[in-house]
Amino acid sequence: MTQTPGPDRALPLPATLRTGVVVGNPKPASRTYQAALHLAERLAGRAPDLTVDLAEYGAGLLDWSDAATAEAVAGVAALDLLVVASPTYKASYTGLLKVFLDRFQSDALAGVVVVPLMLGAGPGHAMAPEVFLKPVLAELGAVLPTRALYLLDSSYDDPAAYEPWLAASQDRVLAALRRPASPTL
Template sequence: MATVLAVSGSPSRTSRTALLAEHTAADLRSRGHRTHLLALRDLPATPLLTADTHDASLARAMSLVAKADALVVATPIYKAAYSGLLKTFLDLLPQHAFAGKSVLPLATGGSPAHVLALDYALRPVLTALGAQVCQGRFVLDRHITTAPDGAIALDHDDERQLARITDQFARALPSRTHLTAA
């Protein structure tokens, strides 16, 4: 089965975006795929902002991207665009970092007015990195809740649509695994 890296571009410690990425990764794991999570908020700020790719944490993150068969890229939408944290990380990657990789874009936001950010802001950048971009999903923040045990619950329609696109994404994944444990 494939190895999938789920990247959360949210700067928040209490992030619905990160929960959505983790939920999708869990779904992919239940289908037999190997998954790893990368929360960009955990990368050190100074090396990230100064593009110090020799920093061990950044080098490890970039290595996870290189070794992944596919990616789930999740971001909150701020001011009709994906997060600056995600942009900063994507700018560090080599020009064709996603070549030959399927990428499932996910986004969260407070208003349906931001839904086009997936296609008009994030998709072009992922494509420029060589990704085979799959149909993504935008989920309203208010449609994501957490139980006391930390489990995520989605609005029924969002859960159904996310399962559908995750299924399409999973069917497009290669059957090999080569990413070492994070």
């Protein structure tokens, strides 16, 4: 079933708004990556402008002088809408994602609308993105207009799995993207 745009929804987003995904799964092109792409496309009405699959960065993530990682950090900070995704490892997000997020200065994501997304094997970790991932994104200054999304990894490729979250949250994400940036004091 295709959801029709509501009064506050304008799909696709203007081409001037930059969207992206960051995926902290150690496996390249993982289910987490596919889920993040799907969510970003549903929110923006088009493919993301930037995809950062951290599995491709290897040891460069630990090298503070690595140009590719620095470019990824700068690219992410310049986005308007970002999906940050991780599988659930030990009831939290991956160390790979943590290493990447540690590269950002405090408030580096100020003004960026961010949707935290985590996949897990069972419902027992459904609060992990709210409890562990969302606070670190808030510390980086991200605009977090909705609750985080947790999906069972067995349903990452089922569009219906996203529908309850989209129905409750898509309008708030789009409204946050339409707000003018707050003036800096």
